[in-house]
Amino acid sequence: MFSHLKNIDTAFKHIRQFSLFLIIGNVITMCFCIYKSTQAVNLAQSRIHILYNGKLLEASATDRKSNLPVELRDHIKSFHEYFFNLSPDDKAIQANVGKALYLADESAKRQYDNLRESGYFNNLISANISQEIKIDSTRLQGNQWPYLFTCYATEKLVRSSGTVYRKLVTQGEVRDIQIQTDNNPHGFLIQHWEILANRDSTIQN
Incomplete structure (x- = not known):
């Protein structure tokens, strides 16, 4: 009889161990399934489908931080192109500079007023001078807002x-205003902007 009870006790221990291993195995399997499901959902959400010219294209959504230097450089480039791409027409100059002033604070307005008071724009118009700008490079400094x-x-x-x-050569800071509009698609604002150098390098007759 004691032998029979011992066998029952041993069998119960084996069943308990087996049940414990089974529960642990199920928990591990469930955690793995939840992890893979979350990963699959995140991957699906990061894919965007765009209909372009009747064709379905797939694009990937990325975190803004990974693309931040590109956006900052494009904002700086757009501002300088609006401010310095000028034709000998007063309305065209005001329209271009007006677009630039949406991308910067009052420091850009001060530079514009100084150029206007010095007769810079009148000289462009009277001499029929077209002005174009090409950005050679933009150096960003710092790891937090505002970016120099x-x-x-x-x-x-x-x-x-x-x-x-x-x-x-110009310098300034870029601040994130966290509001994107048609006039400011990146949602950045240039501040403390100043012109460090603007000198002739070559003259072609």
Whole structure:
């Protein structure tokens, strides 16, 4: 009889161990399934389908931080192109500079007022000078807002007597205003902007 009870006790221990292993195995399997399901959902949410010219294209959504330097450089580039791409027409100048002022604070407005008071824009109009800018490089500094930047560019002034190339260097800060609009699609604002250098480099007759 004691032998029979011992066998029952041993069998019960085996069943208990087996049940414990089974429960642990089920918990591990469930955790793995939940992890893989979450991973699959996140992957599916990061894929965007775009209909372009009747074709279905797949795009990937990424975190803004991974694309932040590109967005900052594009914002800085857009501002400088609006501010310095000028034609000999007062309305065109005001329209372009107006677009630039949406991307910067009052420091850009001060620079514009200084150029206007010095007769810079009147000289462009009276001499029929077209001005274009090409961004050579943009250096970003810092790891947190506001980001410091230095922009290096080349200005091309075309007039009837020849072409003048100027080296332009500006610096400032970029702040995230967290509001994106049609006039400011990146939601950034340039502040404390100043022109460090704007001098002739070459003249072509």
